[in-house]
Amino acid sequence: MKPAVFSYARPKSWSDAVKLVASGARAGAGTQSLGPLLNLRLAQPDMIADLRHLPDYAGVVVSGGVLRIGAGTTHAAIEDGAVPGRTGEIMAGVARRIAYRPVRNRGTIGGSLAHADPAADWVAVLPALGGTAIALGLRGERRVPLAGFVTGIFETALASDELLRAVEVPTLPAGVRWGHWKFCRKVGEFSKVTACVLSVPGTAPRAVLAALDRPPLVIEDASALLDDTEAEAARIVSAFPELGEWRRAVAQTALRKAVAAVKQP
Amino acid sequence: MSRISISLTVNGERTEVETEPREHLADLLRGRLMLTGTHVGCEHGVCGACTVEIDGVPARSCITYAGSCDGASVRTIEGFGDDTVMAALREAFMQEHALQCGYCTPGMLVAARDIVLRLPEADEARVREELAGNLCRCTGYRGIVRAVLGVLAARRPRSGHV
Numbered sequence: 001m002k003p004a005v006f007s008y009a010r011p012k013s014w015s016d017a018v019k020l021v022a023s024g025a026r027a028g029a030g031t032q033s034l035g036p037l038l039n040l041r042l043a044q045p046d047m048i049a050d051l052r053h054l055p056d057y058a059g060v061v062v063s064g065g066v067l068r069i070g071a072g073t074t075h076a077a078i079e080d081g082a083v084p085g086r087t088g089e090i091m092a093g094v095a096r097r098i099a100y101r102p103v104r105n106r107g108t109i110g111g112s113l114a115h116a117d118p119a120a121d122w123v124a125v126l127p128a129l130g131g132t133a134i135a136l137g138l139r140g141e142r143r144v145p146l147a148g149f150v151t152g153i154f155e156t157a158l159a160s161d162e163l164l165r166a167v168e169v170p171t172l173p174a175g176v177r178w179g180h181w182k183f184c185r186k187v188g189e190f191s192k193v194t195a196c197v198l199s200v201p202g203t204a205p206r207a208v209l210a211a212l213d214r215p216p217l218v219i220e221d222a223s224a225l226l227d228d229t230e231a232e233a234a235r236i237v238s239a240f241p242e243l244g245e246w247r248r249a250v251a252q253t254a255l256r257k258a259v260a261a262v263k264q265p
Numbered sequence: 266m267s268r269i270s271i272s273l274t275v276n277g278e279r280t281e282v283e284t285e286p287r288e289h290l291a292d293l294l295r296g297r298l299m300l301t302g303t304h305v306g307c308e309h310g311v312c313g314a315c316t317v318e319i320d321g322v323p324a325r326s327c328i329t330y331a332g333s334c335d336g337a338s339v340r341t342i343e344g345f346g347d348d349t350v351m352a353a354l355r356e357a358f359m360q361e362h363a364l365q366c367g368y369c370t371p372g373m374l375v376a377a378r379d380i381v382l383r384l385p386e387a388d389e390a391r392v393r394e395e396l397a398g399n400l401c402r403c404t405g406y407r408g409i410v411r412a413v414l415g416v417l418a419a420r421r422p423r424s425g426h427v
Contacts, residue, residue: 001308007267008286035328036309100398102323187397
């Protein structure tokens with residue numbers, strides 16, 4: 001239960017951090033996901049580049065209808081209202097149910113997203129909110145839609161020489177409806193199935209089905225799911241025969257519950 | 266094997282130590298600073314026995330590496346001697362049989378103190394939710410929940426009858 005030997009670097013600038021990652025270092029933030037993997041020796045990097053001391057690593061900047069959330073913003077900060085408005089309200093509710101408060105105090109939104117555990121929370125919720133990941137590489141910043149950011153189990157659209165610098169999510173209007181349901185047998189454990197539905201007045205509702213041992217399924221136009229929930233939820237989960245019967249049944253329930261929350265008067 | 270020098274304030278005392286990058290904070294506290302009140306249980310962030318305060322908020326010392334704590338202020342269970350909330354919790358834990366073997370207790374107390382200070386209006390359901398990150402295999406939690414609820418209630422301004 002002790003990590004294999006690794007070396008440690010503490011870059012002071014983003015360009016130094018990118019150079020370290022490009023040369024093979026593993027980025028470390030709050031280490032609340034990486035730490036367990038290190039202790040269990042499931043991850044054995046040669047070097048960890050500690051991002052915690054980088055400038056503008058944490059914090060939220062609002063400009064022109066967009067909220068730019070620094071990758072190092074902790075789940076606890078988001079739970080406590082660091083993100084303003086209706087978007088912040090939705091995100092605070094999600095953050096409160098990530099793991100446990102002592103974990104949320106150090107774990108970061110960017111770390112969780114870049115780690116890309118399929119059962120984690122932001123990998124499911126951020127694609128539903130819509131928006132963009134800001135990747136930083138040797139050639140500068142690149143924008144990646146959050147809907148396609150996670151590409152596999154522990155795999156993302158980040159190149160091997162890129163870091164996740166921030167995420168940008170829209171400032172949602174007050175009338176937005178949100179449904180989010182995840183199945184955990186114990187408070188704080190990893191989700192077995194997560195469903196999210198976002199309904200912005202005047203646009204097609206978006207849905208995400210996640211935590212299914214695969215990248216999240218993003219449904220850009222989920223109108224059919226809202227119109228004929230039972231049949232559409234059954235159709236969606238039938239695409240995953242590999243999940244087995246109970247998991248498909250819970251997935252169907254998750255979609256139904258998320259839709260019900262959106263439709264609640 | 267690379268070593269890094271860090272500066273930590275532990276229970277109010279500033280200390281300079283050398284650490285290996287893979288050394289987690291709990292091992293540093295227990296093995297080299299002899300603060301054995303911090304317990305190591307699962308060592309992957311689930312059981313909560315290693316919970317300490319880092320820069321004023323509770324955190325898992327088993328998945329937080331000492332090297333990343335350079336410049337931080339750490340408070341272990343040994344550092345709460347003159348804290349009135351912790352004193353009330355210790356008393357309540359004794360009264361309510363909130364511990365038996367004591368293995369989870371240091372982490373449980375650090376988490377409980379955070380609940381009392383951060384969520385003064387917490388009811389039983391919320392206390393149980395917030396304590397879900399600290400496992401106890403002896404008590405069945407009833408005594409622990411009663412102890413935390415008792416301290417919360419005693420801190421609320423009395424309403425109604427004089």
